[in-house]
Amino acid sequence: MPRSQRFDVAIGGGGSVGLALAAALADALGPGFTLALIDRADWQGTAGNDLRASALSAGSKRLLTALGIWTRLAEFAQPVTAIDITDSRLGDAIRPILLSYDNTLTDSEPASYIVDNERLRAALIAAIMERPGITLLGGSAIQRFAAGPADVSIDLADATLVSRLLIGADGRGSHLREAAGIKVLRWSYPQTGIVTTVRHSRPHGGRALQHFLPSGPFAILPLPQNRSCITWTEDTNEARRLLALDAAAFSGELARRFDYRLGEIVEVGARAAWPLEMQLARALTAPRFALIGDAARVVHPIAGQGLNLGLRDVAALCEVIADAARLGLDIGSGLVLERYERWRRLDSALSAGTFDALNTLFSNDWTLLRTARDVGLALVDRLPALKQFFVAEAAGLTGEVPKLLRGERP
Numbered sequence: 001m002p003r004s005q006r007f008d009v010a011i012g013g014g015g016s017v018g019l020a021l022a023a024a025l026a027d028a029l030g031p032g033f034t035l036a037l038i039d040r041a042d043w044q045g046t047a048g049n050d051l052r053a054s055a056l057s058a059g060s061k062r063l064l065t066a067l068g069i070w071t072r073l074a075e076f077a078q079p080v081t082a083i084d085i086t087d088s089r090l091g092d093a094i095r096p097i098l099l100s101y102d103n104t105l106t107d108s109e110p111a112s113y114i115v116d117n118e119r120l121r122a123a124l125i126a127a128i129m130e131r132p133g134i135t136l137l138g139g140s141a142i143q144r145f146a147a148g149p150a151d152v153s154i155d156l157a158d159a160t161l162v163s164r165l166l167i168g169a170d171g172r173g174s175h176l177r178e179a180a181g182i183k184v185l186r187w188s189y190p191q192t193g194i195v196t197t198v199r200h201s202r203p204h205g206g207r208a209l210q211h212f213l214p215s216g217p218f219a220i221l222p223l224p225q226n227r228s229c230i231t232w233t234e235d236t237n238e239a240r241r242l243l244a245l246d247a248a249a250f251s252g253e254l255a256r257r258f259d260y261r262l263g264e265i266v267e268v269g270a271r272a273a274w275p276l277e278m279q280l281a282r283a284l285t286a287p288r289f290a291l292i293g294d295a296a297r298v299v300h301p302i303a304g305q306g307l308n309l310g311l312r313d314v315a316a317l318c319e320v321i322a323d324a325a326r327l328g329l330d331i332g333s334g335l336v337l338e339r340y341e342r343w344r345r346l347d348s349a350l351s352a353g354t355f356d357a358l359n360t361l362f363s364n365d366w367t368l369l370r371t372a373r374d375v376g377l378a379l380v381d382r383l384p385a386l387k388q389f390f391v392a393e394a395a396g397l398t399g400e401v402p403k404l405l406r407g408e409r410p
Ligand SMILES: Cc1cc2nc3c(=O)[nH]c(=O)nc-3n(C[C@H](O)[C@H](O)[C@H](O)COP(=O)(O)OP(=O)(O)OC[C@H]3O[C@@H](n4cnc5c(N)ncnc54)[C@H](O)[C@@H]3O)c2cc1C
Pocket: 012, 013, 014, 015, 016, 017, 018, 038, 039, 040, 041, 052, 053, 054, 055, 056, 140, 141, 142, 169, 170, 171, 172, 174, 175, 176, 193, 194, 195, 231, 274, 292, 293, 294, 295, 301, 303, 304, 305, 306, 307, 308, 309, 310
């Protein structure tokens, strides 16, 4: 690449959210549009590193369908047909299901799907490769940037780019957010998210299970072929001990928390762990700059919504930019970014607050609180309309839904 090159948009961070925005913008802005996608990691170097699977909402699936990406994922995606919830102590002999709901929307479309993160990333990269106008810059961290009246100048180690707009999609430790001077509200949970995949002897029938245990939720998310992804929130000290166990002892600990309906655990895959925290950027934009994905907020994985929120940012920002371009406006102007900020700020803050409150409510062993929440769960179980509302909410299809989440082109 020449030492200085001009682009319409530059995206710093090529995780799933940055990749999805690049594909969406290329489609929305069409021929002649130029985009630089910059990641500090080598594009191939990180492959195979993410052991997680994500619960993708119906809204996210519609976005991926509109971008032509879902066709690459459909055969690997497990529709979630129902969700069961228990609330018990680790040693309890029985874990009654307190709340069970049909996870489909009114037209019987599944409200969520479980997809391996690596499959999703591979499908996104393949989609990017097919689109003209996108320059991929791997192994280049953005060092600094400076916004001027008409563009933003972006310094990499060995080149300077000029763009009309810079997007910060560089994840939870966002250097770009800091460089833009955007403050962040944050706290760490005394919990660690352990992730692994298991193969079990009985079929799951598409049912997901969430055991609320005193140290945090233990989720069993169905994957194709009698496999399930385990997302296991554990007290950080206990997690350290669990992660240091040998394979047999770790399997034994898993089995203590598992769902007896799935039979025996036949195989346990590799394990990985994430420190859990809450982060909320105090603003989503700065001059010629916008935040998306985990750079904008990091939520507790209790409801499996972090990536879905990031894809909602993608849909809203893409629509705002496409509308501005159609009207011949400067796509990096304050007027355009202000619309994105207004659209996403409330949902971002409400989601971070709600998942934080849910974690506080469920990750403890206080008898009175346990009784109250169990009565609450049993009550919700008897209210089909309320359950349907929660399903639509988790599917990302309430409020002012951007076009891409409805499956339409912006
Ligand atoms: C245990 C766990 C389970 C989860 N389960 C779910 C789930 O079921 N459903 C769901 O919706 N969400 C889930 N999430 C959340 C989800 O994984 C994240 O929200 C999502 O991965 C964020 O993607 P991102 O692209 O914003 O950030 P990232 O994936 O962190 O990507 C950031 C990218 O930026 C690059 N980068 C960093 N700094 C720079 C720089 N200075 N210059 C250039 N590039 C840079 C990095 O290399 C990386 O590629 C879960 C999270 C955890 C921890």
